[in-house]
Amino acid sequence: MSDKTMTTDEVVSRLRSGMTLGIGGWGSRRKPMALVRALLRTGITDLTVVSYGGPDVGLLAAAGRIRRLVTAFTTLDSIPLEPHYRAARERGAFELMEVDEAMFMWGLHAAANRLPFLPVRAGLGSDVMRVNPTLRTVTSPYADATSGIREELVAMPALRLDAALVHMNRADRLGNGQYLGPDPYFDDLFCEAADAAYVSCERVVDTAELTKEAAPQTLLLKRSSVTGVVETPNGAHFTSCAPDHGRDEPFQKLYATTPYAEFAARFLAGDEQAYQSAVRAWHEEQR
Amino acid sequence: MSPASVPAPGAPAPPVTRAEYCVIACAEAWRDNGEVLASPMGPIPSIGARLAKRTFSPDLLLTDGEAMLVGLDGTPEGWLPYRQHLTMVTGGRRHVMMGASQLDRFGNQNISCIGDWSRPTRQLLGVRGAPVNTLNNPTSYWVPRHSPRVFVERVDMVCGVGYDRAAAAGPSATRFHRVPRVVSDLGVFDFATPDHSMRLASLHPGVTVQQVREATGFRLSVPDEVPLTREPTPRELRLIREVIDPGGARDREVRS
Numbered sequence: 001m002s003d004k005t006m007t008t009d010e011v012v013s014r015l016r017s018g019m020t021l022g023i024g025g026w027g028s029r030r031k032p033m034a035l036v037r038a039l040l041r042t043g044i045t046d047l048t049v050v051s052y053g054g055p056d057v058g059l060l061a062a063a064g065r066i067r068r069l070v071t072a073f074t075t076l077d078s079i080p081l082e083p084h085y086r087a088a089r090e091r092g093a094f095e096l097m098e099v100d101e102a103m104f105m106w107g108l109h110a111a112a113n114r115l116p117f118l119p120v121r122a123g124l125g126s127d128v129m130r131v132n133p134t135l136r137t138v139t140s141p142y143a144d145a146t147s148g149i150r151e152e153l154v155a156m157p158a159l160r161l162d163a164a165l166v167h168m169n170r171a172d173r174l175g176n177g178q179y180l181g182p183d184p185y186f187d188d189l190f191c192e193a194a195d196a197a198y199v200s201c202e203r204v205v206d207t208a209e210l211t212k213e214a215a216p217q218t219l220l221l222k223r224s225s226v227t228g229v230v231e232t233p234n235g236a237h238f239t240s241c242a243p244d245h246g247r248d249e250p251f252q253k254l255y256a257t258t259p260y261a262e263f264a265a266r267f268l269a270g271d272e273q274a275y276q277s278a279v280r281a282w283h284e285e286q287r
Numbered sequence: 288m289s290p291a292s293v294p295a296p297g298a299p300a301p302p303v304t305r306a307e308y309c310v311i312a313c314a315e316a317w318r319d320n321g322e323v324l325a326s327p328m329g330p331i332p333s334i335g336a337r338l339a340k341r342t343f344s345p346d347l348l349l350t351d352g353e354a355m356l357v358g359l360d361g362t363p364e365g366w367l368p369y370r371q372h373l374t375m376v377t378g379g380r381r382h383v384m385m386g387a388s389q390l391d392r393f394g395n396q397n398i399s400c401i402g403d404w405s406r407p408t409r410q411l412l413g414v415r416g417a418p419v420n421t422l423n424n425p426t427s428y429w430v431p432r433h434s435p436r437v438f439v440e441r442v443d444m445v446c447g448v449g450y451d452r453a454a455a456a457g458p459s460a461t462r463f464h465r466v467p468r469v470v471s472d473l474g475v476f477d478f479a480t481p482d483h484s485m486r487l488a489s490l491h492p493g494v495t496v497q498q499v500r501e502a503t504g505f506r507l508s509v510p511d512e513v514p515l516t517r518e519p520t521p522r523e524l525r526l527i528r529e530v531i532d533p534g535g536a537r538d539r540e541v542r543s
Contacts, residue, residue, distance in 0.1 A: 026369060053413075072414060072415055073412050074412075081411065081412065085410070089400070090408065090409070090410055098399065100414055100415075100417070101373065101416040102373050102376065102377065103418070103419070105370065105373060121419070121423060121460075121462075121463075122418045122422055124418075124448070124453075124456045124457070125418075125422065125456035125460040125464075126414065126417070126418040126421075126445050127399075127444045130404075131404050149458050151458065151462075152458075182353055182366075183369060185368075185369060
């Protein structure tokens with residue numbers, strides 16, 4: 001069994017322009033932000049991003065790295081509208097595949113199960129069908145016992161990914177990943193739907209540590225679907241990563257109200273360590 | 288926090304505010320729903336759902352807004368992470384009350400964007416779970432400021448599916464589709480007409496039919512006799528003012 005630990009720069013060195021990239025978490029919750037910041041330090045662009053969107057999408061959109069986005073929403077949670085995403089959409093900066101939250105989940109399930117599609121009721125009758133003219137329906141081979149009707153449902157295509165980026169609370173060196181907060185979101189599906197999955201975590205621990213205090217069902221990611229592990233303390237910042245830390249609301253507000261160029265110049269010009277110390281310095285100033 | 292202060296013993300209770308009629312109208316959406324998840328979005332629907340659970344619909348399930356099912360005192364009673372929440376939706380044991388940036392005569396709702404979808408003039412949230420909600424579990428709407436900008440002839444992007452669009456999409460779309468009610472700061476609306484177009488079901492006291500017509504951008508069905516939204520009981524009023532919303536969040540969403 002091999003040691004899969006690597007640095008954030010090693011992770012992004014395995015990514016290429018034009019890839020389809022899944023990003024875990026949800027809105028402004030447990031996003032692999034350190035990996036997104038590392039990606040921003042490269043020249044990688046032309047990405048198809050698949051995400052329950054939050055500031056991950058906002059940053060990549062502001063930096064002009066997205067060619068196509070697959071999502072159901074993009075939000076900062078406590079700030080409902082993501083300003084950079086919004087500006088990018090209003091200037092027509094990228095293509096969008098806008099689907100429902102459940103359609104998105106079934107797209108990941110299909111990919112994880114190596115199926116071409118899965119049938120879902122969601123989407124019928126809505127403009128999701130209009131704005132995605134390639135979406136098709138599928139008719140059940142089974143008639144309903146009482147009505148005799150054979151239902152027609154949306155055939156949600158598999159959202160297969162070249163790579164997935166997710167952030168966990170803990171992981172071991174082999175790639176077993178653990179979440180300790182209240183919600184796993186869909187991070188296991190992102191990893192299983194991807195050809196390569198990179199997991200950042202608050203802390204790399206010995207395998208035995210994983211279940212020493214936490215219940216076994218917190219072990220969300222199996223090493224067989226994980227390619228690389230990176231220790232990035234505070235690596236979900238400024239999104240929430242319960243129970244290790246909550247969302248940095250004042251900093252998120254700063255992000256949402258500062259022009260991207262100005263924000264990037266102050267916080268994204270250096271490496272992850274420089275980012276974390278610039279954040280600390282900013283908080284000091286606010287006292 | 289000002290107007291919600293408790294009156295001196297024996298003093299008459301202050302008159303019922305518009306926000307309190309809105310709370311009552313929202314709470315009524317969950318009457319006789321049984322043991323299902325109440326998913327209120329926004330302050331007044333949240334107060335309404337809590338009021339319903341404290342009074343006439345005690346079996347309702349509520350969440351803490353994240354991944355836990357909680358009782359009225361916040362005690363966790365179950366786990367509902369997003370993926371299980373989606374099963375609650377598709378299994379139908381849920382009644383959601385969503386917001387709407389636009390809403391049309393047949394109950395089609397938009398929260399995605401304003402203008403041409405391919406290059407919107409105003410990007411909003413995205414479709415979120417509106418398509419899955421409307422096709423699978425009862426979906427009501429809450430509009431805190433009733434205006435022709437919200438109640439439009441045609442929405443720019445159909446996120447929540449209305450009656451005409453569900454019918455056109457066929458039996459899989461209509462099978463579990465239901466929009467029980469729309470509550471606004473002016474009244475309560477439903478789709479209990481032969482063609483399932485929107486109907487004025489009740490006016491909040493102090494509002495006129497004329498006011499509603501002027502604030503609605505499409506032809507609204509208005510019965511000859513329009514009832515008033517019911518009065519809260521003294522107990523309900525006390526629960527709203529002293530227990531559920533002593534800080535007066537309702538008055539910040541809808542002013543009298």
